[in-house]
Amino acid sequence: GGIAGGLYHSQSPEAYFAHTPGLKVVVPRNPYQAKGLLRASIKDDNPVIFFEPKRLYRASTGEVPEEDYSIELGTAEVVQEGSDITLLAWGAQMEIIEEAAQQASEQGISCEVIDLRSILPWDVETIAKSVIKTGRLIVSHEAPITNGFGAEIAATIQQECFLHLESPILRVCGLDTPYPLALEKEYVPDALKVLAAIKQSMDF
Template identity: 75%
Template structure:
């Protein structure tokens, strides 16, 4: 075990993947000798050469088109989109090509070796073009998995699992935690199963569900609630598509209440899908309406970032309201 931050854990996962798979290639804007804007790919070009870690032109659609071509020919492309906010020019390539490649060919061909890495989320004073959380756009697309880690240990294990999965995976990294989140991480090779939520803390009064950087905020709210005698069960979804309905439903049947929190806007956010499905699965067990504590239905504001974010105080207030309903 070693102490490392999330960037170091991601970098170590990439090194392991490239050492074990000679077809693994890392590419994107500035990922070569520069190591990417956040330095997540530092040292890869020196270690594996310019043929396996290289810069691309500034064209997200081209990055993903190139990645699809590589994956369809048996390579293991690990493509980086520098910010999730800039993934939209590649949206067509991802949802109409990457996700449908296997289906449209009748399983004759696939791009299952593709992994797309991208930093997402706010909390860094990045303004409206460097703070968005667009995960929900991709969860409606059959054929692609969506994975989001909450800490360095999860990041390394989930990224290695994503790279080795036989489906294309969108791996979204909470940029606010890149250097802020530090923890014990095995230096060797390990994976964490995709599609499985994790019960981070057991409780009896309410289930708190989230993913990524929001898990730290949720835990703070749970600690505040504990001081008021409220027992919170905390669940990290980890994989949004496909998401682990049984684990979440089992928790809600025990606690009778559910609160979902994410950074993305409320309307159309993935919390709405969770609420609808859990209402269907757990209707007779619910003691109060399912609560959603999310971002606002506005562009992500720079000067009002603190007001926009779903912080621990907003979550705590929603916990109390749910328990006292």
């Protein structure tokens, strides 16, 4: 989303493929991550679906080393340390939660920001470790909320971290409708929606 591309150019179908045993599913957030994850995907003996959010073609910049390097599949990255709440996303949605974390910090809320990077396999350990520390979790993705991959994350983390949770796990996602061209801003989860969820979680 975010490119005024309409229905067929703005879908986020990662959850479809995460339901297929044997596949690996990867989504980078910037050029550096794209190269490292793509190299690892090519070298992997398993079939890998490598998603490239179209908005990143237009909106993402960054230095990419010429030398060969790989980023291990199945490992999340803690992009920003925090103590009050964990924000989790992947792909182009990382920019959104980072903006929300900045806005929250101005209100005295410390956010831990994590890039999942690999949808399948996904890094339960890193997410659980963060949630045990913060006691709160918000998952944000562009795909519709019903049966989105955020639901799998929420179910697993509440099982792993139930006694450490200070509030319910929240999801800030796309709507359960076909992707609208004219109402794209209403559909896409943005920083203000994530910030509202942060406040809801903190005030629970």
